[in-house]
Amino acid sequence: MKTLKYSRQRESIKACLMARHDHPTADALYTAIREEYPNISLGTVYRNLNLLVELGEIQKLTCGDGADHFDADTSPHYHFVCRTCGQVKDLRLDSMEEINHLAQEHADGQIESHTIYFYGTCNHCLKN
Amino acid sequence: MKTLKYSRQRESIKACLMARHDHPTADALYTAIREEYPNISLGTVYRNLNLLVELGEIQKLTCGDGADHFDADTSPHYHFVCRTCGQVKDLRLDSMEEINHLAQEHADGQIESHTIYFYGTCNHCLKN
DNA sequence: CTGGGTGCAAAAGATTTGCAGTCCG
DNA sequence: CGGACTGCAAATCTTTTGCACCCAG
Numbered sequence: 068m069k070t071l072k073y074s075r076q077r078e079s080i081k082a083c084l085m086a087r088h089d090h091p092t093a094d095a096l097y098t099a100i101r102e103e104y105p106n107i108s109l110g111t112v113y114r115n116l117n118l119l120v121e122l123g124e125i126q127k128l129t130c131g132d133g134a135d136h137f138d139a140d141t142s143p144h145y146h147f148v149c150r151t152c153g154q155v156k157d158l159r160l161d162s163m164e165e166i167n168h169l170a171q172e173h174a175d176g177q178i179e180s181h182t183i184y185f186y187g188t189c190n191h192c193l194k195n
Numbered sequence: 196m197k198t199l200k201y202s203r204q205r206e207s208i209k210a211c212l213m214a215r216h217d218h219p220t221a222d223a224l225y226t227a228i229r230e231e232y233p234n235i236s237l238g239t240v241y242r243n244l245n246l247l248v249e250l251g252e253i254q255k256l257t258c259g260d261g262a263d264h265f266d267a268d269t270s271p272h273y274h275f276v277c278r279t280c281g282q283v284k285d286l287r288l289d290s291m292e293e294i295n296h297l298a299q300e301h302a303d304g305q306i307e308s309h310t311i312y313f314y315g316t317c318n319h320c321l322k323n
Numbered sequence: 324c325t326g327g328g329t330g331c332a333a334a335a336g337a338t339t340t341g342c343a344g345t346c347c348g
Numbered sequence: 349c350g351g352a353c354t355g356c357a358a359a360t361c362t363t364t365t366g367c368a369c370c371c372a373g
Contacts, residue, residue: 072327072372093363108330113363115328131257131310133338134362147302158301163294167313173286174275176317182259183311185295189304200347200352221338236355241338243353261363262337 077115090136090155149189205243218264218283277317
């Protein structure tokens, strides 16, 4: 296995992602990070995000709105996607690990994990 | 609201999707349909798939493997994605509508629906 | 030094869209 | 006829990658 080397860009990407709770896309993160590192490239952001996902330090959210979103919170929780404004918000439910076993009974294979996305309209958009 | 007109391409796309149970991507469907209609264009396939999704006649699956998949079965069921071969298979669990209510208690908005994807290794890939 | 990391720009994939021509109602 | 639909190709958008240079260990 290959040895990681320190990179201030990677640290910055991780720190920036941990500091916010809005699950930004790679491009949104790129825009934010450029304020501190104006020369960072989008390719570097993507490379590091993918690396951090592989290391299990962050997770990638594919909620179906075109671009992937990223979340530095790897504790078990789900996501609520507002179909009006596109915001992705955390949704913390009691452990639903049991549904893996439930699904296992009907699955044609070995289930390892699951993902749930809830869709609807967020309170902010409901007011308008 | 605009009135739909008949189109043999759209009929063919829908029929072709209903005939198979492997949740093809737009491109896979395009390849299959070209055997019957060699001149159909990929743009037409996309346009009609999106239209059928809007009409609620089919559903789009965004399981995170790059391309969207389509499913003519709109009855309540979930999907199992093999991380090895990429196949997407149906997974029919007892109604889980109740988790919408469970999630509603913690959500910052009005929940309308949810999607669950299960990930793992299918039996065929486990053997190899 | 050496190999991992970076910036840049080009490439790759998936999906959408503008346009002129075609066909349904 | 009018407007919906199509084929085609160009355009978009997101993400990946090749390459020369840079920097951590």
